[in-house]
Amino acid sequence: MSGDKKRISGILAVAFFTLLTYSILYLARNLDDNRLSSWQWCFQPGVFWDVFIAISAGCILSHFLSKVTLRGKNAAPFLFVMSSASASLFWSEPEAIADASRYFTQAKYLELYGVRYFFDQWGKVIPAWTDMPLVPFFYGLVFRIFGEVRVYTQIFNTMLFSLSAVITYLIGKHLWDEEVGFYGGALLLGMPYLYSQVPLMLVDIPTMFFFLLAVLMFMKALDKGGTMVVVSAFAIFLAFFSKYSTWLMLSVLPVIVVVNFTQERLKGAETGKTTALFLKTSYIIGLSALFIGLAVSKELSVISDQVKILMAYQKPGLNRWGESFISIFFFQIHPLISAAALYSIYSAVRKKNLKYMIVAWLIALVFLLEIRRTRYIIMVLPMLSLAAAYGMSRMENAYLKKFLLGCIITSSLAVALFAYLPFMQKMSAVNLKEAGRFLDTLPERNAEVFALVPAEPVVDPWVSVPLLDLFTQKRIIYNNVAVLSEGERERIQNSSLRFTLELRVPSYYNGGSHTSEDNVLVIVSESAKDPIPSEIRQRMAGYSQIAVFDKYDGIFQYRTSVRVFRRIAGDAMPGFKAN
Structure with a gap:
């Protein structure tokens, strides 16, 4: 040949x-x-x-x-x-992986409070779980120098x-x-x-x-x-x-x-x-x-x-x-x-x-x-x-x-x-990304976030808040109403997402002196059909739902959907649904 x-x-x-x-x-x-x-x-x-x-x-x-x-x-x-x-x-x-919420949280501490605070408070105020500090340190430097x-x-x-x-x-x-x-x-x-x-x-x-x-x-x-x-x-x-x-x-x-x-x-x-x-x-x-x-x-x-x-x-x-x-x-x-x-x-x-x-x-x-x-x-x-x-x-x-x-x-x-x-791109994690980008189109300065506990939780639901924060320039105010029962905590304790139980809510998500008139309300839940507790419904008086982000892959247990509410006269965006 x-x-x-x-x-x-x-x-x-x-x-x-x-x-x-x-x-x-x-x-x-x-x-x-x-x-x-x-x-x-x-x-x-x-x-x-x-x-x-x-x-x-x-x-x-x-x-x-x-x-x-x-x-x-x-x-x-x-x-x-x-x-x-x-x-x-x-x-x-x-x-797509919930662990990112840890690294974002750790990096944001450095972004807000500086390098010295980061190393002084590593493993104390800054939850370290089983993470080493080097990579979150560099992520924090990136945020501090170039922006979040x-x-x-x-x-x-x-x-x-x-x-x-x-x-x-x-x-x-x-x-x-x-x-x-x-x-x-x-x-x-x-x-x-x-x-x-x-x-x-x-x-x-x-x-x-x-x-x-x-x-x-x-x-x-x-x-x-x-x-x-x-x-x-x-x-x-x-x-x-x-x-x-x-x-x-x-x-x-x-x-x-x-x-x-x-x-x-x-x-x-x-x-x-x-x-x-x-x-x-x-x-x-x-x-x-x-x-x-x-x-x-x-x-x-x-x-x-x-x-x-x-x-x-x-x-x-x-x-x-x-x-x-x-x-x-x-x-x-x-x-x-x-x-x-x-x-x-x-x-x-x-x-x-x-x-x-x-x-x-x-x-x-x-x-x-x-x-x-x-x-x-x-x-x-x-x-x-x-x-x-x-x-x-x-x-x-x-x-x-x-x-x-x-x-x-x-x-x-x-x-x-x-x-x-x-x-x-069809995972439910994309709902947080799309919701964050949508929030940036609104004039309000703050996003007041509530995380709902699903019927059979596989994570502490608040873990979705840092991931939402990653995708928006709004100031996040977190209202911690998501309280897990002892049985629910025990179930998560043996899962691969146990870290979510030990990831404490950072002080920078506290509401401070911000007025509700400058807030858009955000509900993070397992499904957009999950009922909203009465105490949150009272807080939502005068607000109308303007957007829903509820894609679901049908595979993963950890699921997030996002509903956005705004204080407006009537529904300015009737029927908006990101699906």
Whole structure:
């Protein structure tokens, strides 16, 4: 067979296999038990063909892009721009996960009262639950500098996601070569789940960035020493205070040291080189311990209480609200990435590639410790993409490698854009977003909010108030009439949303001296049909309902609807209903 025929056959085979893989996953979508973006929820009638056509177009586009060669200085900017552009397509998502209310509340304290207050009151006035302060600190800085507008946190997260792709490239380049690094960074875009996370005001995407930064700086410090030792120690400090799970994942640093020592000995390095490596490692550990120790000593009681919650509640709870590895590695991550990563094990063992242990360590921990939730392993995903990139680098045909990379990325983007995003835009969480934007069109300065307790609550209903606040520039005045009974609190106590019981209402939501004439009234409830208690009806005398936001996906237990009332003569907007 001639070279051209082989090339055409290869193109057709990759394109066919890409479409076949998608079709098989669609037929087996009932196996996806992801808690946010399960294929059995996202693929509503007609969506299959929308995605199929988009993937087909992506294969054609990948053919033309595969002719482009990126080298040297162009690779990192290309990865940054490509990942930023892709992630920005999802900014229209609502805040689909209730945890965002915690991070918004924490960040708003810094915005209103400053950095010193934030650190003085962390875990005291500012409810910390099991959160570390670093990411809410940066969110608060964004609000304080640029204003309390959600898009600014989305830009911040998108930037960190894009930088994560670049750092993944640099780690791969450091371990092996530029090609593996570039493919590793690019394959982060072949994980549909990540697109759903970047726009959200959570800590997982920033934590991935800070963790990767710590790994890269540690590698650089072991090579160069000098000021990089201080930079590395500070990067480890940042990763340490990003999220508790990074404590476990930082175990990759000793693996890096062992690999470096072993390589030096296999090379027959002089004693002076191994001694220098030992000293650099000691300096980094010592400085990191100093930085971390000073911070921990100030918040030791808070951290101690948080660790108790993690061990007594969240660790066993993971078994109740976990997800299958099939869901994680075949649906939420493109299966060809997982297949390439699996092949890379064989390739690395055959070549006795010690450096492979660095990326394999964290992936192995996920399986050994049975961390069965995609959100909890986000910081590990760059290592998975590097393992897959290492496996793909064994392919001899350079064009087919690039074409396969393009097909993986475009098909994952198609799934996220045409299946995940429309599904999330139909969640009841979008009611808070649309209501917030509607409130900003009204002349009143304040939004007086009431949250109603549903018949069978799954959260403390007040948790929706910060999420509404995130989407409006109105001053929120919260009237705390939502009182849960002991039985209702006990039911929530054992759920994944237990934190809502311990998230105290901040003082900045108190009414103060604001007059009711300058208030628009807002009722947040499970359904727009829920009856309004008599004490609230009395407060609403003279008000008329002007808007209802009551979309519901029919899937999630945590549901929010919003009714807006205004003091007007008659109904100025009869029949307005956002559905």
